[in-house]
Amino acid sequence: MKGSIYKVLGLLLVAYSLTYGLLTKVPDLPIIEESIRNLFYHVSMWFAMVAMMAASFWNAIRFLGTEDLAKDRRSISLAEMGMFFSFMGLFTGMVWAKFTWGAWWTNDPKLNGTAITILIYLAYFVLRNSMDDARKKARISAVYNIFAFVMMIVFIGILPRMTDSLHPGNGGNPGFNSYDLDNGLRMVFYPAVIGWILVGTWIASLRYRLKALQE
16 A cells, blocks of 8 residues: 555646646736646656656666666666656647747757757667667666766756747746746646656556566
8 A cells, every 4th residue: 555655646646737727827927828827737747757867867877886687677667758758748848839939849949959858868769679688788778878868957957048048947038936926836836746756657667567577
């Protein structure tokens, strides 16, 4: 039962954020208007993605220190979930961009950095599938995983803050906290982030167990 608590909690928080996010009152902001509700879905997906990739990165480091293939299985399982959240974050972001900026895709450093990051991680999966020896695959993948995570931080966390960007909190634009005085948003946003991270962890654990059975 103890192992199920975080799963039930994750499902409840996700269900709460998905439904109450459409019902709660939101601040009347110019341009963004009602599309601010995508904060609960789009941004929470990015937080979950970063959490999954960070956990994958940590398990890659642990594998290099222990040579324990279980760490490699955890690393790849978490990376798979991270990719799922990255695609969901990209899709919800494109929808938001269409209604806010008038285009599905703009020449924005954060959007371009996200695309590059996804390609880097897709190469990680291709690299893994190109090798048959389990330990060689795990070693090379772990090193590449560390490189990919560092590049992700650079492309979506550092470079957009150093140049002009349409995203809040980047390129001189104020973050949501700077102009949003409605704490009601936080009452949905934070549970959404926690919920998706818990659900992602649960699914990654199922992927890990499946890989262990296959091997």
